[in-house]
Amino acid sequence: MPSAVAEAPTIQKSTDTMRALVFQSPNRIALERVPIPKPGVGEAVIRITLTTICGTDLHILKGEYKVRPGLIIGHEPVGVIHELGAGVTGYAVGQRVLVGAITPCGQCHDCLSGHWSQCGGPIGGWKFGNTIHGAQAEYLLVPNAQANLARIPDELTDEQVVLLADIASTGISAAESAPVRIGDAVAVFAQGPIGLCASAGARLKGASLVIGVESDTFRAETARRMGADVVVNYLEQDVVEEIRRITGGRGVDVAIEALGTQNTFEGALRVLKPGGTLSSLGVYSGKLTLPLEPFAAGLGDHKIVTTLCPGGKERMRVLLELVRHGRLNLAPLLTHTFPLDRIIEAYELFGSRRDNVIKVGIRP
Ligand SMILES: [Zn+2]
Numbered sequence: 001m002p003s004a005v006a007e008a009p010t011i012q013k014s015t016d017t018m019r020a021l022v023f024q025s026p027n028r029i030a031l032e033r034v035p036i037p038k039p040g041v042g043e044a045v046i047r048i049t050l051t052t053i054c055g056t057d058l059h060i061l062k063g064e065y066k067v068r069p070g071l072i073i074g075h076e077p078v079g080v081i082h083e084l085g086a087g088v089t090g091y092a093v094g095q096r097v098l099v100g101a102i103t104p105c106g107q108c109h110d111c112l113s114g115h116w117s118q119c120g121g122p123i124g125g126w127k128f129g130n131t132i133h134g135a136q137a138e139y140l141l142v143p144n145a146q147a148n149l150a151r152i153p154d155e156l157t158d159e160q161v162v163l164l165a166d167i168a169s170t171g172i173s174a175a176e177s178a179p180v181r182i183g184d185a186v187a188v189f190a191q192g193p194i195g196l197c198a199s200a201g202a203r204l205k206g207a208s209l210v211i212g213v214e215s216d217t218f219r220a221e222t223a224r225r226m227g228a229d230v231v232v233n234y235l236e237q238d239v240v241e242e243i244r245r246i247t248g249g250r251g252v253d254v255a256i257e258a259l260g261t262q263n264t265f266e267g268a269l270r271v272l273k274p275g276g277t278l279s280s281l282g283v284y285s286g287k288l289t290l291p292l293e294p295f296a297a298g299l300g301d302h303k304i305v306t307t308l309c310p311g312g313k314e315r316m317r318v319l320l321e322l323v324r325h326g327r328l329n330l331a332p333l334l335t336h337t338f339p340l341d342r343i344i345e346a347y348e349l350f351g352s353r354r355d356n357v358i359k360v361g362i363r364p
């Protein structure tokens, strides 16, 4: 992304404007000075203290996922309440909060049917940096604040919790949606940020065996720290054969797809035992086809489930408790941190996967 790596000018702080990363057009993002948002009824404004860059933001930057020019991107906010709109109760200015990447309204048909992430329609719960301004800025307007502001326990640092907003909530949800049961064998295809959290989720749900699929040495090593018992390198081994061998020929109870390609989807299907569940997290582009032989021509009792990152303050509270009580440690995943002024550089590093980067913290 040559146009994106140009040196961003340093912009000074001021009282009514803020620095924010704005999507201008495909392959063009820039730090701009924009007005600090004001909260309306039911809304809140938080001052961002830490955020991060998601793989989805790279798709936006490349123009592969379309958002409107002028939109502030980013959807993983940790901050301090700066201003509360009318009608938001039980919170005070100055409190530290985590807000999920997905901000359900809690009122609509989809929310009240239990499909919070699909608030208002397909993928509708994903608002930050998609349909409304996002978190890669000094301040962020939080819609439906009453449903979405999760207090951060004092003993937890921003760094310990920032990855809960998106990748941990998403990764763990794959194990929950399947659902993984105590004693299950689970394979997780791809150990990127979300796959690593899926491995942690499978372990949390009581899997007896978690098999990661990954070729990158550092990510394979990180997978073992996050909960994988074995990591199969698809460049060195036939993944399907190896996973069948490890599971005594049975196949796995749950295969989690965490990349979004035909190959990994197919691999996940091929390692399933009859009646197993393919829990899909990847974002697919182009055409996804279902191979008939591993799908047992439609007669294998397989289940295929998909999950969009769960959000809302109760989801965040539960995840915060996992970190607080030592069940989940995301520290190995936050490999780099940059100030907001150098966010273009951070995008370049994250996009290139250089220097063993997994997730990049951004501090306004
Ligand atoms: Zn994301």
Ligand SMILES: [Zn+2]
Pocket: 104, 105, 106, 107, 108, 109, 110, 111, 112, 118, 119, 120
């Ligand atoms: Zn809703």
